[in-house]
Amino acid sequence: xxxxxSIMCSPCPPPINSVGDINVGSIWKATRYAPxxxxxxxxxxxxxxxxxxxxxxxxxxDGLSTISGTVxxxxxxxxxxxxxxxxxxxxxxxxxxxxxxxxxxxxxxxESAIVSLEGTFPMKxxxxxxxxxxxxxxxxxxxxxxxxxxxxDVEVRNQDPILHNTHIKLGKRTFLNVAQVPNGRPIIKMLKxxxxxxxxxxxxxxxxxxxxxxxxPFFSITDSSGNFHLAQVPPGTYQLQVWHETLxxxxxxxxxxxxxxxxxxxxxx
Amino acid sequence: xxxxxLMSYWLCLSIAGLIGHVSSWAALADSDIQLGQKIYExxxxxxxxxxxxxxxxxxxxxxxxxxxxxxDFTVGNYKFRSxxxxxxxxxxxxxxxxxxxxxxxxxxxxxxxxEQRWQVTAYLKQFSPDLFRExxxxxxxxxxxxPFSLKSAQQGRSVYLEMECQACHGLDGRGTGATxxxxxxxxxxxxxxxxxxxxxxxxxxxxxxxxDIIRTVLTGLDGxxxxxxEAQLQGRSEDAWHLxxxxxxxxxxx
Numbered sequence: 001x002x003x004x005x006s007i008m009c010s011p012c013p014p015p016i017n018s019v020g021d022i023n024v025g026s027i028w029k030a031t032r033y034a035p036x037x038x039x040x041x042x043x044x045x046x047x048x049x050x051x052x053x054x055x056x057x058x059x060x061x062d063g064l065s066t067i068s069g070t071v072x073x074x075x076x077x078x079x080x081x082x083x084x085x086x087x088x089x090x091x092x093x094x095x096x097x098x099x100x101x102x103x104x105x106x107x108x109x110x111e112s113a114i115v116s117l118e119g120t121f122p123m124k125x126x127x128x129x130x131x132x133x134x135x136x137x138x139x140x141x142x143x144x145x146x147x148x149x150x151x152x153d154v155e156v157r158n159q160d161p162i163l164h165n166t167h168i169k170l171g172k173r174t175f176l177n178v179a180q181v182p183n184g185r186p187i188i189k190m191l192k193x194x195x196x197x198x199x200x201x202x203x204x205x206x207x208x209x210x211x212x213x214x215x216x217p218f219f220s221i222t223d224s225s226g227n228f229h230l231a232q233v234p235p236g237t238y239q240l241q242v243w244h245e246t247l248x249x250x251x252x253x254x255x256x257x258x259x260x261x262x263x264x265x266x267x268x269x
Numbered sequence: 270x271x272x273x274x275l276m277s278y279w280l281c282l283s284i285a286g287l288i289g290h291v292s293s294w295a296a297l298a299d300s301d302i303q304l305g306q307k308i309y310e311x312x313x314x315x316x317x318x319x320x321x322x323x324x325x326x327x328x329x330x331x332x333x334x335x336x337x338x339x340x341d342f343t344v345g346n347y348k349f350r351s352x353x354x355x356x357x358x359x360x361x362x363x364x365x366x367x368x369x370x371x372x373x374x375x376x377x378x379x380x381x382x383x384e385q386r387w388q389v390t391a392y393l394k395q396f397s398p399d400l401f402r403e404x405x406x407x408x409x410x411x412x413x414x415x416p417f418s419l420k421s422a423q424q425g426r427s428v429y430l431e432m433e434c435q436a437c438h439g440l441d442g443r444g445t446g447a448t449x450x451x452x453x454x455x456x457x458x459x460x461x462x463x464x465x466x467x468x469x470x471x472x473x474x475x476x477x478x479x480x481d482i483i484r485t486v487l488t489g490l491d492g493x494x495x496x497x498x499e500a501q502l503q504g505r506s507e508d509a510w511h512l513x514x515x516x517x518x519x520x521x522x523x
Contacts, residue, residue, distance in 0.1 A: 086451055162433075166496075167496070168355075172344045173345050173346055174492055177493075178499075179489075179497065181431065202455075202496070
Protein backbone atom coordinates (compact mmCIF):
# COMPACT_ATOMS: atom_id res chain seq x y z
CA UNK A 1 0.00 0.00 0.00
CA UNK A 2 2.72 2.58 0.80
CA UNK A 3 4.28 1.90 -2.61
CA UNK A 4 1.08 2.42 -4.49
CA UNK A 5 0.41 5.59 -2.58
CA SER A 6 3.71 7.12 -3.57
CA ILE A 7 3.31 6.21 -7.21
CA MET A 8 -0.12 7.74 -7.33
CA CYS A 9 1.07 10.98 -5.92
CA SER A 10 4.42 11.44 -7.55
CA PRO A 11 3.18 13.14 -10.73
CA CYS A 12 1.39 15.85 -8.82
CA PRO A 13 3.58 17.17 -6.06
CA PRO A 14 2.64 20.87 -5.98
CA PRO A 15 -0.81 20.65 -4.43
CA ILE A 16 0.40 18.15 -1.88
CA ASN A 17 3.34 20.30 -0.95
CA SER A 18 1.11 23.28 -0.54
CA VAL A 19 -1.28 21.56 1.80
CA GLY A 20 1.20 20.44 4.38
CA ASP A 21 3.98 18.32 2.90
CA ILE A 22 2.50 15.00 3.75
CA ASN A 23 4.10 13.04 1.00
CA VAL A 24 7.43 14.72 0.36
CA GLY A 25 9.39 11.71 1.59
CA SER A 26 7.80 9.29 -0.81
CA ILE A 27 8.02 11.68 -3.76
CA TRP A 28 11.73 11.86 -3.27
CA LYS A 29 12.05 8.13 -3.15
CA ALA A 30 10.01 7.64 -6.27
CA THR A 31 11.95 10.16 -8.36
CA ARG A 32 15.37 9.32 -7.01
CA TYR A 33 15.26 5.60 -7.43
CA ALA A 34 13.41 5.27 -10.70
CA PRO A 35 16.27 6.26 -13.07
CA UNK A 36 18.67 3.83 -11.41
CA UNK A 37 16.56 0.81 -12.32
CA UNK A 38 18.54 -1.34 -14.73
CA UNK A 39 15.44 -2.84 -16.31
CA UNK A 40 14.50 -0.44 -19.05
CA UNK A 41 11.19 -2.15 -19.86
CA UNK A 42 10.13 -1.80 -16.28
CA UNK A 43 10.86 1.89 -16.35
CA UNK A 44 8.75 2.27 -19.46
CA UNK A 45 5.98 0.26 -17.88
CA UNK A 46 6.18 2.28 -14.70
CA UNK A 47 6.04 5.51 -16.69
CA UNK A 48 2.98 4.22 -18.54
CA UNK A 49 1.34 3.32 -15.24
CA UNK A 50 2.17 6.72 -13.84
CA UNK A 51 0.51 8.45 -16.77
CA UNK A 52 -2.52 6.23 -16.34
CA UNK A 53 -2.65 6.79 -12.63
CA UNK A 54 -2.20 10.52 -12.87
CA UNK A 55 -5.80 10.58 -13.96
CA UNK A 56 -6.77 9.22 -10.57
CA UNK A 57 -4.33 11.55 -8.93
CA UNK A 58 -6.92 14.21 -8.46
CA UNK A 59 -8.66 11.72 -6.24
CA UNK A 60 -5.46 11.03 -4.33
CA UNK A 61 -4.74 14.62 -3.44
CA ASP A 62 -8.15 15.71 -2.33
CA GLY A 63 -9.13 12.24 -1.18
CA LEU A 64 -7.74 13.38 2.11
CA SER A 65 -10.20 14.30 4.82
CA THR A 66 -10.54 16.66 7.70
CA ILE A 67 -11.66 15.84 11.21
CA SER A 68 -12.36 18.76 13.47
CA GLY A 69 -14.58 19.73 16.34
CA THR A 70 -14.57 20.51 20.01
CA VAL A 71 -13.80 18.77 23.27
CA UNK A 72 -15.94 19.81 26.20
CA UNK A 73 -16.30 19.06 29.87
CA UNK A 74 -19.72 18.86 31.47
CA UNK A 75 -20.36 18.90 35.18
CA UNK A 76 -18.65 20.49 38.14
CA UNK A 77 -14.98 21.25 37.60
CA UNK A 78 -12.87 19.60 40.32
CA UNK A 79 -11.19 22.13 42.62
CA UNK A 80 -7.52 22.93 42.07
CA UNK A 81 -4.85 21.18 44.12
CA UNK A 82 -3.24 23.53 46.61
CA UNK A 83 0.43 22.88 47.32
CA UNK A 84 2.53 24.53 50.02
CA UNK A 85 5.83 25.54 48.46
CA UNK A 86 8.85 24.72 50.59
CA UNK A 87 11.62 25.50 48.13
CA UNK A 88 12.18 28.98 46.74
CA UNK A 89 8.85 30.29 48.11
CA UNK A 90 10.16 33.83 47.64
CA UNK A 91 10.06 33.21 43.92
CA UNK A 92 7.46 30.48 43.41
CA UNK A 93 5.04 31.86 46.01
CA UNK A 94 4.25 30.22 49.34
CA UNK A 95 1.33 28.34 47.81
CA UNK A 96 0.51 27.26 44.30
CA UNK A 97 -2.89 26.23 42.97
CA UNK A 98 -2.66 23.59 40.26
CA UNK A 99 -5.66 23.26 37.97
CA UNK A 100 -5.11 20.85 35.07
CA UNK A 101 -8.82 20.88 34.11
CA UNK A 102 -9.04 24.16 32.21
CA UNK A 103 -12.65 24.74 31.25
CA UNK A 104 -13.81 27.91 29.47
CA UNK A 105 -17.17 29.45 28.66
CA UNK A 106 -20.74 28.30 29.25
CA UNK A 107 -20.37 25.39 26.79
CA UNK A 108 -17.51 23.95 28.87
CA UNK A 109 -14.72 24.13 26.29
CA UNK A 110 -11.81 21.98 27.53
CA GLU A 111 -8.30 23.24 26.90
CA SER A 112 -5.15 21.09 26.52
CA ALA A 113 -6.73 17.79 25.61
CA ILE A 114 -4.88 15.88 22.90
CA VAL A 115 -6.96 14.43 20.07
CA SER A 116 -5.20 11.85 17.93
CA LEU A 117 -5.75 8.98 15.53
CA GLU A 118 -4.60 5.45 16.21
CA GLY A 119 -4.22 3.11 13.28
CA THR A 120 -1.99 2.40 10.34
CA PHE A 121 -1.51 5.09 7.76
CA PRO A 122 -0.83 4.39 4.11
CA MET A 123 2.30 6.54 4.08
CA LYS A 124 5.31 6.49 6.32
CA UNK A 125 7.64 9.45 5.98
CA UNK A 126 6.01 12.42 7.59
CA UNK A 127 8.22 15.46 7.54
CA UNK A 128 8.58 17.02 10.95
CA UNK A 129 10.70 19.94 11.87
CA UNK A 130 9.73 22.30 14.55
CA UNK A 131 10.69 23.11 18.09
CA UNK A 132 8.57 22.56 21.14
CA UNK A 133 9.59 24.91 23.90
CA UNK A 134 9.38 23.59 27.46
CA UNK A 135 9.72 26.80 29.45
CA UNK A 136 10.30 26.94 33.19
CA UNK A 137 8.34 30.07 34.10
CA UNK A 138 7.04 31.03 37.55
CA UNK A 139 7.83 27.53 38.78
CA UNK A 140 5.57 25.87 36.21
CA UNK A 141 6.10 24.31 32.80
CA UNK A 142 4.69 26.39 29.98
CA UNK A 143 2.96 24.89 28.12
CA UNK A 144 1.96 22.20 30.56
CA UNK A 145 0.79 19.76 27.89
CA UNK A 146 2.57 19.32 24.57
CA UNK A 147 1.77 17.19 21.55
CA UNK A 148 4.74 16.50 19.28
CA UNK A 149 5.92 14.31 16.45
CA UNK A 150 9.00 12.10 16.29
CA UNK A 151 11.76 13.96 14.51
CA UNK A 152 10.85 17.23 16.21
CA ASP A 153 12.88 18.85 18.98
CA VAL A 154 12.09 19.88 22.51
CA GLU A 155 13.82 23.00 23.71
CA VAL A 156 14.10 23.33 27.48
CA ARG A 157 14.43 26.90 28.77
CA ASN A 158 14.40 28.72 32.07
CA GLN A 159 12.95 32.18 32.59
CA ASP A 160 13.15 32.08 36.38
CA PRO A 161 15.97 33.58 38.44
CA ILE A 162 16.44 30.27 40.29
CA LEU A 163 17.81 26.81 39.49
CA HIS A 164 15.43 24.34 37.90
CA ASN A 165 16.22 20.76 37.12
CA THR A 166 14.15 19.62 34.17
CA HIS A 167 13.82 15.86 34.10
CA ILE A 168 11.92 14.34 31.18
CA LYS A 169 11.21 10.61 31.31
CA LEU A 170 9.63 8.04 29.04
CA GLY A 171 8.22 5.58 31.56
CA LYS A 172 11.01 5.09 34.08
CA ARG A 173 13.73 5.91 31.63
CA THR A 174 15.44 9.30 31.67
CA PHE A 175 15.14 11.01 28.29
CA LEU A 176 16.76 14.22 29.48
CA ASN A 177 17.82 15.42 32.93
CA VAL A 178 19.36 18.87 32.73
CA ALA A 179 20.28 21.64 35.11
CA GLN A 180 18.73 24.98 34.23
CA VAL A 181 20.61 27.75 35.98
CA PRO A 182 19.26 31.33 35.88
CA ASN A 183 20.04 32.83 32.44
CA GLY A 184 21.41 29.44 31.46
CA ARG A 185 21.61 27.98 27.99
CA PRO A 186 18.57 26.30 26.48
CA ILE A 187 18.88 22.59 25.77
CA ILE A 188 17.59 21.10 22.54
CA LYS A 189 17.00 17.41 21.99
CA MET A 190 15.29 15.46 19.24
CA LEU A 191 12.36 13.17 20.02
CA LYS A 192 12.96 9.78 18.47
CA UNK A 193 10.56 7.50 20.27
CA UNK A 194 6.79 7.92 20.36
CA UNK A 195 5.10 7.63 23.73
CA UNK A 196 4.02 9.46 26.80
CA UNK A 197 6.79 11.47 28.46
CA UNK A 198 6.50 13.04 31.90
CA UNK A 199 8.19 16.36 32.61
CA UNK A 200 9.26 17.01 36.20
CA UNK A 201 11.58 19.20 38.18
CA UNK A 202 13.49 17.23 40.80
CA UNK A 203 13.92 20.39 42.83
CA UNK A 204 10.29 21.57 42.74
CA UNK A 205 8.32 18.35 42.89
CA UNK A 206 4.98 20.10 42.35
CA UNK A 207 6.02 21.11 38.83
CA UNK A 208 4.54 18.80 36.24
CA UNK A 209 4.20 18.64 32.50
CA UNK A 210 3.28 16.11 29.81
CA UNK A 211 4.74 15.50 26.40
CA UNK A 212 2.90 13.10 24.12
CA UNK A 213 4.87 12.07 21.05
CA UNK A 214 3.34 10.51 17.94
CA UNK A 215 5.05 8.98 14.91
CA UNK A 216 2.54 10.68 12.60
CA PRO A 217 1.06 14.17 12.27
CA PHE A 218 -2.57 13.24 13.02
CA PHE A 219 -2.95 14.81 16.43
CA SER A 220 -4.13 18.14 17.69
CA ILE A 221 -4.19 19.83 21.07
CA THR A 222 -7.33 21.70 22.01
CA ASP A 223 -7.16 25.48 22.33
CA SER A 224 -9.02 27.62 24.84
CA SER A 225 -12.24 27.17 22.83
CA GLY A 226 -11.82 23.39 23.01
CA ASN A 227 -11.20 23.27 19.25
CA PHE A 228 -9.12 20.65 17.47
CA HIS A 229 -8.34 20.10 13.82
CA LEU A 230 -6.87 17.07 12.06
CA ALA A 231 -6.05 17.75 8.41
CA GLN A 232 -5.08 15.58 5.44
CA VAL A 233 -6.31 12.36 6.96
CA PRO A 234 -6.09 9.53 4.43
CA PRO A 235 -9.18 7.30 4.09
CA GLY A 236 -9.21 4.33 6.47
CA THR A 237 -10.50 3.05 9.77
CA TYR A 238 -9.00 4.53 12.89
CA GLN A 239 -9.59 4.92 16.55
CA LEU A 240 -9.96 8.53 17.60
CA GLN A 241 -8.46 9.09 21.04
CA VAL A 242 -8.86 12.08 23.28
CA TRP A 243 -6.44 12.23 26.18
CA HIS A 244 -6.45 14.60 29.09
CA GLU A 245 -3.89 14.50 31.89
CA THR A 246 -6.39 13.98 34.70
CA LEU A 247 -9.62 13.07 32.89
CA UNK A 248 -8.07 10.18 30.97
CA UNK A 249 -9.20 8.84 27.60
CA UNK A 250 -12.27 9.14 25.41
CA UNK A 251 -12.23 6.92 22.33
CA UNK A 252 -14.36 6.51 19.25
CA UNK A 253 -13.98 4.31 16.17
CA UNK A 254 -14.04 6.16 12.88
CA UNK A 255 -14.31 5.05 9.31
CA UNK A 256 -12.98 7.89 7.21
CA UNK A 257 -14.09 7.86 3.59
CA UNK A 258 -12.25 9.84 0.95
CA UNK A 259 -12.71 13.57 0.86
CA UNK A 260 -14.89 13.93 3.88
CA UNK A 261 -15.17 16.70 6.40
CA UNK A 262 -16.13 15.31 9.75
CA UNK A 263 -17.13 17.41 12.74
CA UNK A 264 -17.24 15.91 16.21
CA UNK A 265 -18.35 17.13 19.59
CA UNK A 266 -16.65 15.11 22.31
CA UNK A 267 -17.71 15.47 25.91
CA UNK A 268 -16.04 14.39 29.17
CA UNK A 269 -16.65 12.60 31.46
CA UNK B 270 29.51 -22.95 -22.45
CA UNK B 271 32.75 -23.69 -20.67
CA UNK B 272 33.11 -20.11 -19.57
CA UNK B 273 29.63 -20.23 -18.18
CA UNK B 274 30.33 -23.38 -16.19
CA LEU B 275 33.48 -21.84 -14.81
CA MET B 276 31.60 -18.70 -13.97
CA SER B 277 28.92 -20.61 -12.13
CA TYR B 278 31.58 -22.58 -10.17
CA TRP B 279 33.22 -19.33 -9.26
CA LEU B 280 29.91 -17.82 -8.24
CA CYS B 281 29.03 -20.84 -6.09
CA LEU B 282 32.41 -20.79 -4.44
CA SER B 283 32.34 -17.13 -3.68
CA ILE B 284 28.82 -17.31 -2.30
CA ALA B 285 29.81 -20.24 -0.11
CA GLY B 286 32.90 -18.33 1.00
CA LEU B 287 30.82 -15.30 1.80
CA ILE B 288 28.33 -17.31 3.81
CA GLY B 289 31.16 -18.95 5.72
CA HIS B 290 32.69 -15.58 6.39
CA VAL B 291 29.51 -13.95 7.58
CA SER B 292 28.52 -16.90 9.74
CA SER B 293 31.93 -16.99 11.38
CA TRP B 294 31.47 -13.33 12.35
CA ALA B 295 28.03 -14.11 13.64
CA ALA B 296 29.37 -17.14 15.51
CA LEU B 297 32.02 -15.00 17.16
CA ALA B 298 29.55 -12.36 18.30
CA ASP B 299 27.16 -15.05 19.41
CA SER B 300 29.61 -16.94 21.51
CA ASP B 301 30.72 -13.68 23.13
CA ILE B 302 27.19 -13.11 24.32
CA GLN B 303 26.80 -16.75 25.34
CA LEU B 304 30.02 -16.70 27.31
CA GLY B 305 28.90 -13.42 28.83
CA GLN B 306 25.66 -15.05 29.90
CA LYS B 307 27.59 -17.79 31.73
CA ILE B 308 29.59 -15.16 33.61
CA TYR B 309 26.44 -13.20 34.34
CA GLU B 310 24.71 -16.25 35.75
CA UNK B 311 27.68 -16.94 37.99
CA UNK B 312 28.57 -13.43 39.18
CA UNK B 313 25.67 -11.05 38.71
CA UNK B 314 22.39 -12.96 39.02
CA UNK B 315 22.40 -12.84 42.82
CA UNK B 316 21.89 -9.08 42.70
CA UNK B 317 20.68 -8.20 39.20
CA UNK B 318 18.34 -11.17 38.76
CA UNK B 319 18.02 -13.73 36.02
CA UNK B 320 16.25 -11.37 33.64
CA UNK B 321 18.29 -8.32 34.56
CA UNK B 322 15.46 -6.68 36.45
CA UNK B 323 17.54 -5.95 39.55
CA UNK B 324 15.55 -8.44 41.58
CA UNK B 325 18.06 -11.18 42.37
CA UNK B 326 17.85 -12.93 45.75
CA UNK B 327 20.66 -10.85 47.27
CA UNK B 328 19.07 -7.64 46.02
CA UNK B 329 17.00 -7.55 49.14
CA UNK B 330 19.84 -7.84 51.61
CA UNK B 331 19.53 -4.31 52.91
CA UNK B 332 15.93 -3.51 52.08
CA UNK B 333 13.61 -3.65 49.13
CA UNK B 334 12.74 -0.04 49.76
CA UNK B 335 16.04 1.73 49.94
CA UNK B 336 18.04 3.16 47.10
CA UNK B 337 20.04 2.21 45.24
CA UNK B 338 18.62 -1.14 44.26
CA UNK B 339 20.74 -3.18 41.84
CA UNK B 340 20.25 -1.78 38.38
CA ASP B 341 17.23 -2.97 36.38
CA PHE B 342 18.90 -3.33 32.99
CA THR B 343 15.58 -3.65 31.16
CA VAL B 344 14.68 -0.02 31.91
CA GLY B 345 17.78 1.34 30.22
CA ASN B 346 18.82 3.98 32.76
CA TYR B 347 22.58 4.02 33.10
CA LYS B 348 24.03 6.38 35.68
CA PHE B 349 27.71 6.16 34.85
CA ARG B 350 28.17 7.28 31.29
CA SER B 351 30.47 9.39 29.19
CA UNK B 352 27.53 10.22 26.93
CA UNK B 353 24.84 12.95 27.04
CA UNK B 354 21.82 12.72 29.32
CA UNK B 355 19.33 10.08 28.21
CA UNK B 356 21.78 8.27 25.91
CA UNK B 357 23.20 4.76 26.11
CA UNK B 358 26.57 4.30 27.81
CA UNK B 359 29.53 3.19 25.72
CA UNK B 360 30.90 -0.33 26.14
CA UNK B 361 33.91 1.29 27.80
CA UNK B 362 31.62 2.89 30.39
CA UNK B 363 30.15 -0.46 31.40
CA UNK B 364 33.61 -2.02 31.36
CA UNK B 365 34.89 0.74 33.65
CA UNK B 366 32.06 0.17 36.15
CA UNK B 367 32.80 -3.56 36.19
CA UNK B 368 36.49 -2.95 36.70
CA UNK B 369 36.15 -0.36 39.46
CA UNK B 370 32.98 -1.64 41.06
CA UNK B 371 30.58 0.77 42.77
CA UNK B 372 31.93 1.71 46.21
CA UNK B 373 29.53 0.50 48.87
CA UNK B 374 27.14 -1.19 46.45
CA UNK B 375 28.84 -3.47 43.98
CA UNK B 376 32.16 -5.29 44.16
CA UNK B 377 34.88 -4.72 41.60
CA UNK B 378 35.01 -7.46 39.00
CA UNK B 379 38.66 -6.93 38.11
CA UNK B 380 39.03 -10.58 39.12
CA UNK B 381 37.40 -11.45 35.79
CA UNK B 382 39.77 -11.34 32.83
CA UNK B 383 39.42 -8.33 30.50
CA GLU B 384 37.97 -10.60 27.87
CA GLN B 385 35.37 -11.89 30.32
CA ARG B 386 34.40 -8.32 31.28
CA TRP B 387 33.84 -7.48 27.61
CA GLN B 388 31.78 -10.63 27.21
CA VAL B 389 29.50 -9.85 30.13
CA THR B 390 29.21 -6.28 28.80
CA ALA B 391 27.97 -7.68 25.49
CA TYR B 392 25.46 -9.81 27.38
CA LEU B 393 24.15 -6.90 29.49
CA LYS B 394 23.30 -4.93 26.37
CA GLN B 395 20.85 -7.68 25.38
CA PHE B 396 18.54 -6.62 28.21
CA SER B 397 17.75 -3.29 26.55
CA PRO B 398 18.37 -3.76 22.83
CA ASP B 399 16.45 -0.60 21.90
CA LEU B 400 18.80 1.54 23.92
CA PHE B 401 21.90 0.16 22.26
CA ARG B 402 20.64 0.27 18.69
CA GLU B 403 22.43 3.55 17.99
CA UNK B 404 26.04 3.95 18.95
CA UNK B 405 26.32 6.87 21.36
CA UNK B 406 28.57 9.90 21.00
CA UNK B 407 30.86 10.80 23.84
CA UNK B 408 30.72 14.19 25.57
CA UNK B 409 33.94 16.16 25.07
CA UNK B 410 35.86 16.93 28.22
CA UNK B 411 36.71 20.60 28.61
CA UNK B 412 40.05 21.43 27.08
CA UNK B 413 42.63 22.46 28.24
CA UNK B 414 42.83 20.59 31.51
CA UNK B 415 43.62 22.70 34.57
CA PRO B 416 45.38 20.73 37.31
CA PHE B 417 44.49 21.12 40.96
CA SER B 418 45.62 24.24 42.77
CA LEU B 419 44.13 26.13 45.70
CA LYS B 420 43.73 29.19 43.51
CA SER B 421 41.74 27.25 40.92
CA ALA B 422 39.64 25.72 43.71
CA GLN B 423 38.86 29.18 45.05
CA GLN B 424 37.70 30.29 41.64
CA GLY B 425 35.67 27.11 41.44
CA ARG B 426 33.62 28.07 44.47
CA SER B 427 31.85 30.83 42.57
CA VAL B 428 31.06 28.38 39.75
CA TYR B 429 29.68 25.93 42.34
CA LEU B 430 27.41 28.70 43.65
CA GLU B 431 26.43 29.90 40.18
CA MET B 432 25.48 26.33 39.18
CA GLU B 433 23.59 26.05 42.48
CA CYS B 434 25.14 22.73 43.38
CA GLN B 435 24.46 23.78 46.97
CA ALA B 436 20.72 23.36 46.41
CA CYS B 437 21.30 19.62 46.73
CA HIS B 438 24.86 19.12 47.96
CA GLY B 439 24.84 21.99 50.45
CA LEU B 440 27.19 24.94 50.91
CA ASP B 441 29.70 22.71 52.65
CA GLY B 442 29.30 19.95 50.06
CA ARG B 443 28.19 17.43 52.64
CA GLY B 444 25.00 16.57 50.83
CA THR B 445 22.91 18.73 53.09
CA GLY B 446 21.33 21.15 50.63
CA ALA B 447 17.80 22.33 51.31
CA THR B 448 16.47 20.15 48.49
CA UNK B 449 18.08 17.04 49.93
CA UNK B 450 17.01 17.76 53.51
CA UNK B 451 13.36 17.90 52.48
CA UNK B 452 13.69 14.24 51.53
CA UNK B 453 11.77 14.48 48.30
CA UNK B 454 14.58 13.58 45.93
CA UNK B 455 13.82 10.20 44.37
CA UNK B 456 15.42 7.82 41.90
CA UNK B 457 13.71 6.22 38.92
CA UNK B 458 12.05 3.61 41.13
CA UNK B 459 10.56 6.35 43.27
CA UNK B 460 12.86 5.46 46.17
CA UNK B 461 14.20 8.30 48.25
CA UNK B 462 17.77 9.20 47.40
CA UNK B 463 20.28 11.51 49.02
CA UNK B 464 22.83 13.80 47.39
CA UNK B 465 26.38 12.55 47.61
CA UNK B 466 28.65 13.86 50.37
CA UNK B 467 31.22 15.59 48.19
CA UNK B 468 33.87 15.67 50.92
CA UNK B 469 34.64 12.00 50.43
CA UNK B 470 35.64 11.33 46.80
CA UNK B 471 36.89 7.82 47.64
CA UNK B 472 33.25 6.81 47.89
CA UNK B 473 32.14 8.38 44.59
CA UNK B 474 30.40 5.72 42.57
CA UNK B 475 31.49 7.19 39.28
CA UNK B 476 35.07 7.67 40.47
CA UNK B 477 36.75 10.40 42.47
CA UNK B 478 39.46 11.77 40.16
CA UNK B 479 39.10 15.15 38.45
CA UNK B 480 38.33 13.39 35.15
CA ASP B 481 35.66 11.27 36.80
CA ILE B 482 34.03 14.26 38.49
CA ILE B 483 33.84 16.35 35.35
CA ARG B 484 32.27 13.39 33.57
CA THR B 485 29.63 13.11 36.32
CA VAL B 486 28.86 16.82 36.20
CA LEU B 487 28.65 17.07 32.40
CA THR B 488 26.59 13.94 31.80
CA GLY B 489 24.49 13.80 34.97
CA LEU B 490 23.45 10.49 36.49
CA ASP B 491 20.39 9.20 34.61
CA GLY B 492 17.66 7.80 36.80
CA UNK B 493 18.61 10.17 39.64
CA UNK B 494 18.07 13.90 40.23
CA UNK B 495 21.77 14.65 39.54
CA UNK B 496 21.37 16.70 36.34
CA UNK B 497 23.62 17.17 33.33
CA UNK B 498 25.48 20.50 33.24
CA GLU B 499 26.79 19.97 29.74
CA ALA B 500 24.95 22.92 28.21
CA GLN B 501 25.60 25.24 31.14
CA LEU B 502 29.36 24.64 31.09
CA GLN B 503 29.72 24.57 27.33
CA GLY B 504 32.45 26.92 26.15
CA ARG B 505 33.59 27.50 29.73
CA SER B 506 36.30 24.90 30.02
CA GLU B 507 38.32 26.84 32.61
CA ASP B 508 35.31 27.29 34.86
CA ALA B 509 34.50 23.60 34.47
CA TRP B 510 37.94 22.57 35.79
CA HIS B 511 37.82 25.21 38.53
CA LEU B 512 34.52 23.68 39.64
CA UNK B 513 36.09 20.21 39.71
CA UNK B 514 39.05 21.52 41.68
CA UNK B 515 36.68 23.11 44.15
CA UNK B 516 34.91 19.76 44.66
CA UNK B 517 38.32 18.10 45.15
CA UNK B 518 39.27 20.79 47.68
CA UNK B 519 36.30 19.83 49.85
CA UNK B 520 38.00 16.57 50.73
CA UNK B 521 40.32 16.71 53.74
CA UNK B 522 43.06 14.85 51.88
CA UNK B 523 43.54 17.70 49.45
